[in-house]
Amino acid sequence: MRLPVPENVPAAEDLGRVHFVGAGGAGLSAIARVMAQRGLPVTGSDDQDTPFLPALREVGVGLHHGYAAEHLGDADTVVVTTAAREDNPEVLEARRRGLLLLPRSAGLESVLRGRRLLAVAGTHGKTTTTSLLTVAMLEAGADPSYTVGGVLSATGRNADHGSGGDFVAEADESDGAFLVYHPYAALVTNVESDHLDQWGTEEAYAAAFDEFADRVDPEGFLVACVDNAGAARLAERQRAQGRRVVAVGEHPDAEVRATDLVLEGTTSAFTVVDRGVELGRVVLAIPGRHYVVDALAALTVGLRLGHPFDALARGLASFTGTQRRMEPKGEAGGVRVYDSYAHHPVEIAADLEAARAVAGTGRLLVVFQPHLVSRTRLLGAAMGEALGAGDEVVVLDVYLAREDADPAVTGALVADAVPLPSDHVHFEPDHGAAVAAVVAAARPGDLVLTLGAGDVTRLGPQVLARLGEDAR
Template identity: 50%
Template sequence: MASAVPAAMERPHFIGIGGAGMSGIARILARRGAEVAGSDARESETAASLRALGATVHIGHAAGNVAAATTAVVVSSAIRADNPELVRAAELGVPVVHRSDALAALMGGLRSIAVAGTHGKTTTTSMLAVALTELGLDPSYAIGGDLAGPGTNARHGEGEVFVAEADESDRSFQKYDPEVAVVLNVELDHHANYASMDEIYESFEAFAAKIRPGGALVVGEHEGARELARRVAAARDDLTIVRVGEGADSDARITAVQPRGMTSEVTVVLDGAEHAFTVSVPGRHYAHNAAAALAAGARAGVDPSALAKALTAYTGVGRRLQLKGEAAGVQVIDSYAHHPTEMTADLEAMRGAVGDSRLLVVFQPHLFSRTQELGAEMGQALALADASVVLDIYPAREDPLPGVTSALITDAARTAGADVTDAPDKAAVPGIVAGMARPGDFVLTMGAGDVTDLGPLVLARLADGA
């Protein structure tokens, strides 16, 4: 089993070390004994936890942060070419490594399971990581969110399995060569990098082409995933393809999803045997995620009956319908959903869980390009809530686009009959929401940006009597 530190990663420097993907890789390297350093724009719990592992974490980006002894500078696609630390790396002749290459190096020599898809990959990866850990298999994992139990997004284990979330947004998932690959769904997103569905399919086909000979591809019930399966089957006859879903053509067939408040009881038939277990989050799409985790683990050689029982140990992952707290009879839940499909799925799941209670949503659009292409669909999704508050667009790595504002969403929402409040002043949102909410309501903060920070502030305003 390979778990040593690759030579190029002995003294790495991470630009943006606090990010979900970057921090996980840094955490594993630190556990393996590397001298990890990096920088981030602001102080955070993640930065503190990395320091506790022995990493050097600078706040703010500066050329002086990159030491002369650095063996590699690790970057994500979000790092701009004029970043002073990237410029300094060039001056020092230090190799620049994309985070996907760093992660691929960490997976080298291990039995890897890579989970991809436009939606649901963090949850599915988390479910599998928790279940394998519960079974004592001591896996390594790298996930795009913090697990509720361990409170971390990555772990270095001594076992032979490495479970990784595989990001399609910048095609970086094509760097991996998993034994088992999971593709939950294939849908047009990341419009700055993909111009059409043809390009999306080409990217996912390239990912599937890297599956090790004799390996397996697990696909969800989404039509895009099934189309990918058809294309892969035509190109490779050495792979086992496992279709997950509720239809009769499914190899891992979901035969029952019984809601139980904020949980679900799920039954899956795999290889002729029935497996029943509890999923700790509501909604059919999370049941599908769990079934995909079950199928992937089984194809990696794990006993499916034991794995199904172990899936019950999964208690959630940060920002995936995560309960943030309750005050004045109002529960605040946090959701990472930012694509219309994800938004609709989480809103439908919450509608089923809350019954006749009111559902209030605080939504922050993510990326100008995504809002330009999908703003109308986002607005239509918000019609599933009883009332919504919509913030300005969170730009992340993008520059503004002319004419692209949150109005594209709020106009569509109102056309669909939704009750929507515009909130360009983020600081005013906790007061707005506390004034709207009444005992028995549920508040859902939704989006991939910093809208998650508002949940505790809303709770504080509610506790103070608004």
């Protein structure tokens, strides 16, 4: 559901009693938690039991399972997830009563009032980079408020109201939400082609990032990861307009560079060089070259805000991950199982590269679930190509999310494009059969990676349980 953003979004304190339709989602749950921590009256509904709901209950948010008109109670404002259907009974009731209806972006904008916004955007890596910036700022003593699109392992939550003046927020481009905010500092990890169901063309998608960067405070700055061609072009255009831009990455032209990378097992280490001056070494407890760049960008924001390198580096070193981002789920029968959120070809390739390093001499077995019919139609072949970095691949059917099924667009489009021998690639719509296929193929020393933005995350524990039974 697409709701218009009011021309003047009220501050959270002026919204009265707020009800969230889709409170269990990553975005809405974060906003609801911050509002509740500020002492505002908050309720919510969801038809799914998600990992974000316990953090809402602990701050007193009244939650309902399922959607019904009476759940609105005496709400004054209703914040609605983009996944809501037009016939959602709570939305219909809010319209009947003439209540203020806000999309997620406006809900977040309401809690940003009065804070200095540090916004993290990009096609990939937003959640991890927002999390890295948050832990770095916390270690530096800034105590920012934050909203993240995943559960931060360091706190066990995806949001908190902090005592400091900064607000670290993930800025989502998928539905244009990031064009509502007014950052002091913006960080762009990369600009690839995605969400063309919303933007129509690659050119329009890229132009949206320029519009986002145009909204940065004239006194503030843009950090761009210039190893990525799209972000490098954005940096060039913004610099030409007089914007203060800090280029980061391994690229020799980067102002802040990562050098002497060592990627070993589940760790990554690199040296930070800022305008030719070596600042020191950063060691991460997460694997993968792409996480190095994410961490470097987060560090750079902290540095340009005046925080000391050593404190920021300690914060980054303490980061143990975000749920569903190369998250270790356990080990059974000598087989390790990881779970990750990657659903775009570039993300898939990056996570498989990291998983390969973690697997060492073992094989890499991947269970992948395509996300969205529209994305699979456009990028299914590229997804399959990226999955070719695995040794055994099981592809599930498309996770529909907010779209209707299309019989011409299934997981078979992805499986057929995987460049592995046919006996190493399986299209398996049935989740139980997919688990059985992985368990049958796995042997001690292997690594199983469940991959995708849908409910594929549920399969990892099932694989572990089956492997444990077989080991007995």
